[in-house]
Amino acid sequence: MHVVVNAATSADGKLSSRRREQIAISGEEDFARVDRLRADSDAVVVGVGTVVADDPRLTVKDESLCEDRLERGAPEQPARVVIDSKGRTPTDAAVLSDAAPTYVCLSEAAPVDTRMDLADHAELVTAGDDRVDLLRAFAALQEQGLERIMVEGGGELIFSLFEVGLVDELRLFVGSTIIGGRDAPTLADGTGFVEEFPLLELERVERLDDGALLQWTVKS
Numbered sequence: 001m002h003v004v005v006n007a008a009t010s011a012d013g014k015l016s017s018r019r020r021e022q023i024a025i026s027g028e029e030d031f032a033r034v035d036r037l038r039a040d041s042d043a044v045v046v047g048v049g050t051v052v053a054d055d056p057r058l059t060v061k062d063e064s065l066c067e068d069r070l071e072r073g074a075p076e077q078p079a080r081v082v083i084d085s086k087g088r089t090p091t092d093a094a095v096l097s098d099a100a101p102t103y104v105c106l107s108e109a110a111p112v113d114t115r116m117d118l119a120d121h122a123e124l125v126t127a128g129d130d131r132v133d134l135l136r137a138f139a140a141l142q143e144q145g146l147e148r149i150m151v152e153g154g155g156e157l158i159f160s161l162f163e164v165g166l167v168d169e170l171r172l173f174v175g176s177t178i179i180g181g182r183d184a185p186t187l188a189d190g191t192g193f194v195e196e197f198p199l200l201e202l203e204r205v206e207r208l209d210d211g212a213l214l215q216w217t218v219k220s
Protein backbone atom coordinates (compact mmCIF):
# COMPACT_ATOMS: atom_id res chain seq x y z
CA MET A 1 0.00 0.00 0.00
CA HIS A 2 1.17 3.56 -0.78
CA VAL A 3 -0.41 6.47 1.11
CA VAL A 4 -0.25 10.05 -0.21
CA VAL A 5 -1.58 12.89 1.93
CA ASN A 6 -2.70 15.82 -0.21
CA ALA A 7 -3.95 19.13 1.15
CA ALA A 8 -3.99 22.87 0.59
CA THR A 9 -3.07 25.37 3.28
CA SER A 10 -2.86 29.11 3.56
CA ALA A 11 0.63 30.62 3.87
CA ASP A 12 0.19 30.37 7.66
CA GLY A 13 -0.61 26.65 7.54
CA LYS A 14 -4.39 26.65 7.95
CA LEU A 15 -6.69 24.19 6.16
CA SER A 16 -9.73 26.38 6.74
CA SER A 17 -10.92 29.22 8.97
CA ARG A 18 -12.09 28.98 12.58
CA ARG A 19 -15.60 28.50 11.14
CA ARG A 20 -14.39 25.22 9.61
CA GLU A 21 -16.15 25.96 6.34
CA GLN A 22 -14.64 24.79 3.07
CA ILE A 23 -12.33 27.46 1.59
CA ALA A 24 -10.94 27.26 -1.95
CA ILE A 25 -7.24 27.75 -1.24
CA SER A 26 -6.18 25.96 -4.43
CA GLY A 27 -6.60 27.65 -7.79
CA GLU A 28 -7.60 26.11 -11.13
CA GLU A 29 -4.19 24.49 -11.79
CA ASP A 30 -3.99 22.90 -8.37
CA PHE A 31 -7.57 21.60 -8.43
CA ALA A 32 -6.75 20.00 -11.83
CA ARG A 33 -3.66 18.39 -10.25
CA VAL A 34 -5.82 17.10 -7.37
CA ASP A 35 -8.28 15.63 -9.88
CA ARG A 36 -5.40 13.78 -11.61
CA LEU A 37 -4.13 12.48 -8.29
CA ARG A 38 -7.63 11.21 -7.43
CA ALA A 39 -7.77 9.54 -10.85
CA ASP A 40 -4.43 7.81 -10.14
CA SER A 41 -5.68 6.49 -6.78
CA ASP A 42 -7.67 3.41 -5.79
CA ALA A 43 -9.30 5.25 -2.88
CA VAL A 44 -9.73 8.79 -1.54
CA VAL A 45 -9.87 9.00 2.27
CA VAL A 46 -11.18 11.72 4.61
CA GLY A 47 -12.10 11.99 8.28
CA VAL A 48 -15.70 12.47 9.33
CA GLY A 49 -14.84 16.04 10.41
CA THR A 50 -14.29 16.89 6.74
CA VAL A 51 -17.52 15.16 5.71
CA VAL A 52 -19.50 17.15 8.28
CA ALA A 53 -17.75 20.44 7.44
CA ASP A 54 -17.50 20.22 3.63
CA ASP A 55 -19.94 17.54 2.44
CA PRO A 56 -17.39 16.57 -0.25
CA ARG A 57 -18.12 14.32 -3.24
CA LEU A 58 -14.53 13.07 -3.57
CA THR A 59 -15.08 12.02 -7.19
CA VAL A 60 -12.89 12.54 -10.27
CA LYS A 61 -14.47 15.48 -12.08
CA ASP A 62 -12.71 15.33 -15.49
CA GLU A 63 -14.59 12.78 -17.64
CA SER A 64 -11.52 12.04 -19.77
CA LEU A 65 -9.68 10.93 -16.60
CA CYS A 66 -12.61 8.60 -15.82
CA GLU A 67 -12.40 7.19 -19.37
CA ASP A 68 -8.64 6.62 -18.92
CA ARG A 69 -9.39 4.66 -15.75
CA LEU A 70 -11.91 2.46 -17.57
CA GLU A 71 -9.43 1.88 -20.42
CA ARG A 72 -6.82 0.56 -18.00
CA GLY A 73 -9.40 -1.77 -16.40
CA ALA A 74 -9.95 0.26 -13.23
CA PRO A 75 -13.40 1.25 -11.92
CA GLU A 76 -14.63 4.55 -13.38
CA GLN A 77 -14.17 6.27 -10.01
CA PRO A 78 -11.84 5.57 -7.07
CA ALA A 79 -13.49 4.30 -3.92
CA ARG A 80 -14.23 6.79 -1.15
CA VAL A 81 -13.39 6.11 2.48
CA VAL A 82 -14.62 7.92 5.63
CA ILE A 83 -12.86 7.42 8.98
CA ASP A 84 -15.76 7.76 11.40
CA SER A 85 -15.60 6.11 14.86
CA LYS A 86 -19.20 6.61 15.88
CA GLY A 87 -21.01 6.68 12.55
CA ARG A 88 -21.57 10.46 12.40
CA THR A 89 -21.64 10.48 8.59
CA PRO A 90 -25.10 11.79 7.60
CA THR A 91 -26.96 9.27 5.44
CA ASP A 92 -27.63 12.04 2.88
CA ALA A 93 -23.93 12.98 2.65
CA ALA A 94 -22.63 13.43 -0.90
CA VAL A 95 -19.84 10.94 -0.15
CA LEU A 96 -22.50 8.21 0.15
CA SER A 97 -23.95 8.88 -3.31
CA ASP A 98 -23.90 6.08 -5.87
CA ALA A 99 -21.28 7.94 -7.96
CA ALA A 100 -18.60 5.64 -6.48
CA PRO A 101 -18.32 2.87 -3.90
CA THR A 102 -17.83 4.11 -0.33
CA TYR A 103 -16.31 2.46 2.74
CA VAL A 104 -17.09 3.85 6.19
CA CYS A 105 -14.52 2.77 8.79
CA LEU A 106 -16.15 2.61 12.22
CA SER A 107 -15.07 1.61 15.72
CA GLU A 108 -16.92 -0.73 18.07
CA ALA A 109 -18.42 2.46 19.62
CA ALA A 110 -20.70 3.05 16.62
CA PRO A 111 -24.31 2.35 17.68
CA VAL A 112 -26.11 -0.57 16.02
CA ASP A 113 -28.91 1.54 14.50
CA THR A 114 -26.33 3.91 12.97
CA ARG A 115 -24.51 0.93 11.48
CA MET A 116 -27.73 -0.38 9.96
CA ASP A 117 -28.52 3.01 8.38
CA LEU A 118 -25.01 3.41 6.97
CA ALA A 119 -24.92 -0.19 5.69
CA ASP A 120 -27.62 0.76 3.15
CA HIS A 121 -25.17 3.21 1.55
CA ALA A 122 -21.64 1.96 2.19
CA GLU A 123 -19.42 -1.00 2.95
CA LEU A 124 -18.66 -0.95 6.67
CA VAL A 125 -15.25 -1.75 8.16
CA THR A 126 -14.95 -2.03 11.95
CA ALA A 127 -11.53 -1.52 13.58
CA GLY A 128 -10.80 -0.25 17.08
CA ASP A 129 -12.73 0.12 20.33
CA ASP A 130 -13.52 3.85 20.80
CA ARG A 131 -11.66 5.30 17.85
CA VAL A 132 -10.87 3.87 14.45
CA ASP A 133 -7.66 1.83 14.61
CA LEU A 134 -6.05 3.18 11.47
CA LEU A 135 -3.52 0.39 11.02
CA ARG A 136 -6.25 -2.24 11.11
CA ALA A 137 -8.66 -0.18 8.99
CA PHE A 138 -6.06 0.43 6.28
CA ALA A 139 -5.09 -3.27 6.33
CA ALA A 140 -8.76 -4.11 5.73
CA LEU A 141 -8.88 -1.65 2.82
CA GLN A 142 -5.75 -3.26 1.35
CA GLU A 143 -7.49 -6.65 1.55
CA GLN A 144 -10.18 -5.13 -0.68
CA GLY A 145 -7.51 -4.38 -3.31
CA LEU A 146 -7.13 -0.69 -2.44
CA GLU A 147 -3.37 -0.11 -2.77
CA ARG A 148 -2.90 3.49 -3.92
CA ILE A 149 -4.46 5.64 -1.24
CA MET A 150 -4.94 9.41 -1.34
CA VAL A 151 -5.84 11.12 1.94
CA GLU A 152 -7.48 14.54 1.61
CA GLY A 153 -7.73 15.52 5.27
CA GLY A 154 -8.54 16.98 7.60
CA GLY A 155 -5.96 17.90 10.18
CA GLU A 156 -7.04 15.42 12.89
CA LEU A 157 -6.86 12.45 10.54
CA ILE A 158 -3.58 13.59 8.95
CA PHE A 159 -1.91 13.87 12.37
CA SER A 160 -3.09 10.39 13.35
CA LEU A 161 -1.80 8.88 10.11
CA PHE A 162 1.65 10.40 10.71
CA GLU A 163 1.47 9.18 14.33
CA VAL A 164 1.00 5.54 13.29
CA GLY A 165 3.53 5.80 10.46
CA LEU A 166 1.09 5.24 7.59
CA VAL A 167 2.09 8.24 5.42
CA ASP A 168 4.49 7.67 2.52
CA GLU A 169 4.18 11.04 0.77
CA LEU A 170 2.91 14.55 1.49
CA ARG A 171 1.80 16.83 -1.32
CA LEU A 172 0.95 20.31 -0.08
CA PHE A 173 -0.29 23.30 -2.02
CA VAL A 174 0.53 26.48 -0.10
CA GLY A 175 -1.65 29.35 -1.24
CA SER A 176 -0.91 33.05 -1.04
CA THR A 177 -3.31 34.02 1.71
CA ILE A 178 -3.35 34.30 5.49
CA ILE A 179 -6.28 32.73 7.36
CA GLY A 180 -5.05 32.89 10.95
CA GLY A 181 -6.94 31.88 14.06
CA ARG A 182 -5.71 29.68 16.90
CA ASP A 183 -8.77 27.49 16.49
CA ALA A 184 -8.54 27.16 12.71
CA PRO A 185 -7.56 23.64 11.57
CA THR A 186 -3.96 23.12 10.48
CA LEU A 187 -2.34 20.43 8.36
CA ALA A 188 -1.65 18.22 11.39
CA ASP A 189 -3.71 18.82 14.51
CA GLY A 190 -4.41 16.06 17.06
CA THR A 191 -2.28 16.22 20.20
CA GLY A 192 0.88 17.11 18.28
CA PHE A 193 4.34 15.59 18.52
CA VAL A 194 6.76 16.53 21.30
CA GLU A 195 9.54 14.16 20.25
CA GLU A 196 10.26 11.72 17.44
CA PHE A 197 8.91 14.22 14.92
CA PRO A 198 8.25 12.60 11.54
CA LEU A 199 10.98 13.70 9.13
CA LEU A 200 10.36 14.52 5.49
CA GLU A 201 12.59 14.63 2.43
CA LEU A 202 11.78 17.38 -0.06
CA GLU A 203 11.35 15.89 -3.55
CA ARG A 204 9.76 18.68 -5.60
CA VAL A 205 8.85 22.36 -5.52
CA GLU A 206 6.68 23.86 -8.25
CA ARG A 207 5.00 27.21 -8.70
CA LEU A 208 1.26 26.64 -9.31
CA ASP A 209 -1.53 29.22 -9.52
CA ASP A 210 -0.45 31.96 -7.10
CA GLY A 211 1.16 29.51 -4.69
CA ALA A 212 3.58 26.61 -4.48
CA LEU A 213 3.25 22.84 -4.58
CA LEU A 214 5.62 21.12 -2.19
CA GLN A 215 6.13 17.39 -2.41
CA TRP A 216 7.90 15.33 0.27
CA THR A 217 8.48 11.67 0.98
CA VAL A 218 8.40 10.54 4.60
CA LYS A 219 11.71 9.23 5.93
CA SER A 220 11.30 5.84 7.57
Ligand SMILES: NC(=O)C1=CN([C@@H]2O[C@H](COP(=O)(O)OP(=O)(O)OC[C@H]3O[C@@H](n4cnc5c(N)ncnc54)[C@H](OP(=O)(O)O)[C@@H]3O)[C@@H](O)[C@H]2O)C=CC1
Pocket residue numbers: 006007008009014015016017019020021022023025046047048049050051053054083084085086087088131132133134152153154155156157158160161185189
Ligand atom coordinates in the same frame (compact mmCIF):
# COMPACT_ATOMS: atom_id res chain seq x y z
N1 LIG B 1 -7.68 22.72 2.59
C1 LIG B 1 -7.71 21.40 2.53
O1 LIG B 1 -6.96 20.78 1.77
C2 LIG B 1 -8.66 20.66 3.38
C3 LIG B 1 -9.38 21.30 4.37
N2 LIG B 1 -10.19 20.59 5.21
C4 LIG B 1 -10.82 21.29 6.33
O2 LIG B 1 -10.45 20.63 7.54
C5 LIG B 1 -11.53 20.72 8.48
C6 LIG B 1 -11.87 19.35 8.98
O3 LIG B 1 -10.75 18.80 9.61
P1 LIG B 1 -10.87 18.06 11.02
O4 LIG B 1 -11.88 18.77 11.85
O5 LIG B 1 -9.50 17.91 11.54
O6 LIG B 1 -11.53 16.67 10.66
P2 LIG B 1 -11.01 15.31 9.99
O7 LIG B 1 -11.57 15.25 8.62
O8 LIG B 1 -9.58 15.08 10.20
O9 LIG B 1 -11.84 14.24 10.85
C7 LIG B 1 -11.47 14.05 12.21
C8 LIG B 1 -12.43 13.07 12.85
O10 LIG B 1 -12.21 11.76 12.35
C9 LIG B 1 -12.60 10.85 13.34
N3 LIG B 1 -11.59 9.83 13.60
C10 LIG B 1 -11.86 8.53 13.82
N4 LIG B 1 -10.77 7.85 14.07
C11 LIG B 1 -9.75 8.73 14.03
C12 LIG B 1 -8.36 8.58 14.22
N5 LIG B 1 -7.80 7.41 14.50
N6 LIG B 1 -7.61 9.69 14.14
C13 LIG B 1 -8.16 10.88 13.84
N7 LIG B 1 -9.48 11.08 13.63
C14 LIG B 1 -10.28 9.99 13.74
C15 LIG B 1 -12.81 11.64 14.64
O11 LIG B 1 -14.21 11.83 14.84
P3 LIG B 1 -15.02 10.68 15.63
O12 LIG B 1 -14.34 10.54 16.96
O13 LIG B 1 -16.41 11.17 15.71
O14 LIG B 1 -14.85 9.47 14.79
C16 LIG B 1 -12.18 12.98 14.34
O15 LIG B 1 -12.77 14.06 15.02
C17 LIG B 1 -12.66 21.42 7.78
O16 LIG B 1 -12.63 22.79 8.13
C18 LIG B 1 -12.33 21.25 6.30
O17 LIG B 1 -12.85 22.31 5.53
C19 LIG B 1 -10.35 19.23 5.08
C20 LIG B 1 -9.70 18.56 4.09
C21 LIG B 1 -8.79 19.21 3.17
Ligand SMILES: Nc1nc(O)c(N)c(N[C@@H]2O[C@H](COP(=O)(O)O)[C@@H](O)[C@H]2O)n1
Pocket residue numbers: 006007008022023024025026031034046050054055056057058059152153
Ligand atom coordinates in the same frame (compact mmCIF):
# COMPACT_ATOMS: atom_id res chain seq x y z
N1 LIG C 1 -6.74 20.39 -2.67
C1 LIG C 1 -7.66 21.14 -2.06
N2 LIG C 1 -7.60 22.48 -2.14
C2 LIG C 1 -8.48 23.24 -1.49
O1 LIG C 1 -8.39 24.56 -1.58
C3 LIG C 1 -9.51 22.64 -0.74
N3 LIG C 1 -10.43 23.41 -0.10
C4 LIG C 1 -9.55 21.22 -0.71
N4 LIG C 1 -10.52 20.61 -0.03
C5 LIG C 1 -10.73 19.19 -0.13
O2 LIG C 1 -11.52 18.85 -1.26
C6 LIG C 1 -12.74 18.29 -0.82
C7 LIG C 1 -13.88 18.67 -1.74
O3 LIG C 1 -13.99 17.71 -2.73
P1 LIG C 1 -15.16 17.72 -3.84
O4 LIG C 1 -14.89 18.87 -4.75
O5 LIG C 1 -16.49 17.87 -3.14
O6 LIG C 1 -15.04 16.41 -4.54
C8 LIG C 1 -12.90 18.83 0.57
O7 LIG C 1 -13.73 18.08 1.39
C9 LIG C 1 -11.48 18.74 1.09
O8 LIG C 1 -11.12 17.40 1.41
N5 LIG C 1 -8.61 20.50 -1.36
